[in-house]
Amino acid sequence: MSEVTGLSHVAIAVPDIATAATALERKFGIKAGPVHENTAQGVRLAYIDLGNARIELISPLSPDSPVAKFLEKNPAGGLHHVCFNVGDLDAALAVAIGAGARQAGKSGNNVHGDRIAFLNPREVLGVLVELEEKGVGSRE
Amino acid sequence: MSEVTGLSHVAIAVPDIATAATALERKFGIKAGPVHENTAQGVRLAYIDLGNARIELISPLSPDSPVAKFLEKNPAGGLHHVCFNVGDLDAALAVAIGAGARQAGKSGNNVHGDRIAFLNPREVLGVLVELEEKGVGSRE
Numbered sequence: 001m002s003e004v005t006g007l008s009h010v011a012i013a014v015p016d017i018a019t020a021a022t023a024l025e026r027k028f029g030i031k032a033g034p035v036h037e038n039t040a041q042g043v044r045l046a047y048i049d050l051g052n053a054r055i056e057l058i059s060p061l062s063p064d065s066p067v068a069k070f071l072e073k074n075p076a077g078g079l080h081h082v083c084f085n086v087g088d089l090d091a092a093l094a095v096a097i098g099a100g101a102r103q104a105g106k107s108g109n110n111v112h113g114d115r116i117a118f119l120n121p122r123e124v125l126g127v128l129v130e131l132e133e134k135g136v137g138s139r140e
Numbered sequence: 141m142s143e144v145t146g147l148s149h150v151a152i153a154v155p156d157i158a159t160a161a162t163a164l165e166r167k168f169g170i171k172a173g174p175v176h177e178n179t180a181q182g183v184r185l186a187y188i189d190l191g192n193a194r195i196e197l198i199s200p201l202s203p204d205s206p207v208a209k210f211l212e213k214n215p216a217g218g219l220h221h222v223c224f225n226v227g228d229l230d231a232a233l234a235v236a237i238g239a240g241a242r243q244a245g246k247s248g249n250n251v252h253g254d255r256i257a258f259l260n261p262r263e264v265l266g267v268l269v270e271l272e273e274k275g276v277g278s279r280e
Contacts, residue, residue, distance in 0.1 A: 003141070003169045007193040010150050010222050014265050023265065026239035028144045028224065028232070050224070052192040053147040076266035079219035082150050084168065092168070099166035125154050125163065126216035 003092035006085040008132045009047070009054040013070050013080040017046050017057050020077065022049065024055070032057060036111040043067055045111065056083070081118070085137035089115045092131050103126070109135070143232035146225040148272045149187070149194040153210050153220040157186050159195050160217065164188065164195070172197060176251040183207055185251065196223070220256070221268035229255045229273035236271075244268070249275070 002130035013021035021032035033047040039067050042065035048055040058080060070080060086092035089107060097103065107117040113135035121128045155162035161172035172186040182205035188195040198220060200208035210220060226232035231241060240263050247257040253275035261268045 004170050004190060007147070007150065007190045008196070010147065010219075012265055012267055023239075026207065027236040027241050027259075027264065029235065030144050040244065050144060050147045053220075055147070063166055074266050078261075078266035079150075082195075082219065096167040097168065099163075101167050118168075121218075122216070124275065125152055125160050126214050127152055127220035 001054050003086045003088065003095055004084045005087055008083040008085045008130075009056045010082050010084060011056040011080040011130075012069050012077055013058050013074070014077040015059060015071055015075070017059050018046055020057050020059075021048075030055070038111050039062060040108055041065075041136055049138035076084060081128035083116075083132050086131045086133055089131055092133075092134045093117055096131075101129075143226045143228065143235055145227055147193045148223040148225045148270075149196045150222050151196040151198050151220040151270075152217055153198050153207050154215070154217040155199060155211055155215070157184055157199050160197050160199075161186060161188075170195070179203060179252050180248055181205075221270050223245045223256075223270035223272050226271045226273055227273055229257060232271050232273075233257055241269075 011054045024030055030048050032048045037042055037044050042061045044061055045056055045058045054068045056113055058067055090101045096119060102120040102123055103120040104120045107115060110116050115133040117131050157175055164170055170188050171187045175184055175186045177184050182201045184201055185196055185198045197206055199269045236259060240265055242260040244258040244260045250256050255273040257271050259269045
């Protein structure tokens with residue numbers, strides 16, 4: 001039985017969130033919400049709600065953040081990760097890891113209070129996958 | 141006013157669709173549908189419906205396909221593009237191009253009969269963006 005209940009968001013790493021948000025608004029008429037900081041993950045971020053799912057814009061808070069390293073290789077920005085909604089983070093992680101995935105870092109919480117974890121791209125088709133268990137009443 | 145009405149899919153380029161589908165099913169319990177070929181785009185593809193949006197798995201039909209070039213740089217696979225739903229493809233393209241985007245190739249149709257077009261990553265945060273106008277009665 002699937003633990004994945006939907007596609008939460010696609011993350012785009014960008015050098016500057018305000019500049020990126022303006023570019024996307026002018027080209028596609030889509031609007032980013034307020035900018036948050038997640039110091040535990042070393043990122044600044046903003047969401048664009050597309051109705052059924054979201055775009056997450058992320059930029060590094062410091063030069064040693066993994067997102068900073070991504071931008072060194074992709075200075076203009078680029079697709080950074082995809083996030084699946086799951087009903088139960090621990091159960092979903094157990095299934096994925098049982099099938100050969102490896103967790104990147106530790107499970108934590110995002111700016112909405114959701115529980116999240118990342119899986120190393122090496123074992124998942126070269127894709128950094130985030131799993132997100134919605135916190136009760138956490139969504140803005 | 142926004143022309144974008146939702147997030148259609150996130151595409152993952154993979155060397156082999158059947159192998160990738162099995163890996164995603166074992167790790168996340170998500171299942172790919174039948175494999176299609178789009179000879180105009182030079183790709184083989186399959187969709188994983190996550191309820192609110194889809195994952196598209198794509199692999200090259202020939203060594204000179206742009207997806208083959210992507211896989212030369214990313215042999216294990218990787219996030220390839222993101223696709224937005226739009227109400228009117230021509231109107232959405234006009235807005236995006238008016239704001240500095242450039243179309244990659246020509247507008248065409250996907251395997252579902254939707255009208256689609258791609259925008260060059262260079263002008264869109266390093267991200268290959270597909271726009272998709274749903275064909276009437278086209279979805280399987």
